Amino acid sequence: MSEAKIAQFLALKEAHPQSEMPRWTLATTYAELGRHDEAIAEFQALISMKPDYCVAYLHMGSSLLEADRPEDAIEVLEQARQLAIDQSHTAPRQEAEMLLEQAREELE
Numbered sequence: 001m002s003e004a005k006i007a008q009f010l011a012l013k014e015a016h017p018q019s020e021m022p023r024w025t026l027a028t029t030y031a032e033l034g035r036h037d038e039a040i041a042e043f044q045a046l047i048s049m050k051p052d053y054c055v056a057y058l059h060m061g062s063s064l065l066e067a068d069r070p071e072d073a074i075e076v077l078e079q080a081r082q083l084a085i086d087q088s089h090t091a092p093r094q095e096a097e098m099l100l101e102q103a104r105e106e107l108e
Helices: 002-013 022-033 036-049 054-066 070-086 090-107
Strands: none
Touching: 002 022, 002 054, 022 036, 036 054, 054 070, 054 090, 070 090
16 A cells, blocks of 8 residues: 555544544554554554444554564453453454464563
8 A cells, every 4th residue: 555545544534533434444554564653553542532442452452463562462452352252242352362372472
């Protein structure tokens, strides 16, 4: 994805600051491009807007792993796992558990 696309997503985020979708698209785009620090910042902002957004926690945890921050990833992924349990979301719970296992292995 090009810088032009990122600029478009940034403009959408600025035009709709209370909307979750532009921030989600920007965060996932940053993650896909390997720009994990920027992705993490967007996921954090998204979570502050919507604290029960389970999938945002999952993606943030994944970006934290990619940024070589397994301890931080564990904390976020534990929250994702609990939200998935509370919301009866089986697949996100399983993904959180898989990522938690990966993060714990990285600490060994």
